[in-house]
Amino acid sequence: MSEEALPAARVADSQQARLLLDVSLRPLISVLMGRSRSASEVARELGLSVQRAHYLLGKLMTAGIAELDSIQPRAGRAVRRYRVGPRWFVPFEATGAETLHAFLAAQIMPRMELFVKLSLRQIGDVYSHWGFWLEHSEGSGSLNLGDPTGRARELFEGDEPFLFNLGSMHLSSRNATALKRRLLAVLEEFETLEDAGGTAYALGLLFAEGRME
Known part of the structure; x- marks a missing residue:
């Protein structure tokens, strides 16, 4: 996809940067970027309790990262579905890092x-x-x-x-x-061969100029 065809990026403020760059929140943010999810779907996919999923979604909503995508009526309590915008730019000065x-x-x-x-x-x-x-x-x-x-x-x-x-x-x-x-x-x-029902494997590729001592 060309740069022109990509959706507009949102620029994170310092509060949003703290959450977007939180390693522990990255799986949640990633699934919400893919498509909207309910709290119960988030809990099931990430192995969380529904209470914990609601808490984390609330943090993202308060910071303006997650948005309410839809409300689906049903008998009893309506199902709320949340999403996160697919593109963010986090300025270095918003990260709070010294270097x-x-x-x-x-x-x-x-x-x-x-x-x-x-x-x-x-x-x-x-x-x-x-x-x-x-x-x-x-x-x-x-x-x-x-x-x-x-x-x-x-x-x-x-x-x-x-x-x-x-x-x-x-x-x-x-x-x-x-x-x-x-x-x-x-x-x-x-x-391209990734199977949602397959075994999860952690993968890292590191390659930089220099000598590994």
Whole structure:
């Protein structure tokens, strides 16, 4: 979709920025951006109590982020459906962060902590006793998870749907761009295969100039 065809973006104030950038509220905001939902639908999709869903919707309504989309009459209490505009711009000065570093850390670190917890749960399902292997590999020390018999090749390189790779490589600018394009293409390909009834998987792609120590 071209920029001209996109809906107009709303500019967040400081109160809205605090909620829009709250990592814990991102799943709720994302589902309300997709289509309108009732409190009971929000509760069911996000695994919340209906009372908690009403509370969070009230916070978004008070801040002017969520809007009442429709009221559907029914016997007893009418069903209220809420939505959030699909495009927002959050000016840096509205974030309250002192630096860009502080802002990015606040956004990324909670997700990294969650990713570590999810990874450890999956590792624990495969290994009852594990540790670390520090081995010389291609001019540097390589730290790998494993058990006393060796590093966990079957976990990281086998068919288990799990990856936790941190490292560095030396590439020309051309090849670095090619790698980025290929990773994005693979991501786009599998996004088209996404099944709402399938297993949820956490995914992160990190790629930046520099050396991972």
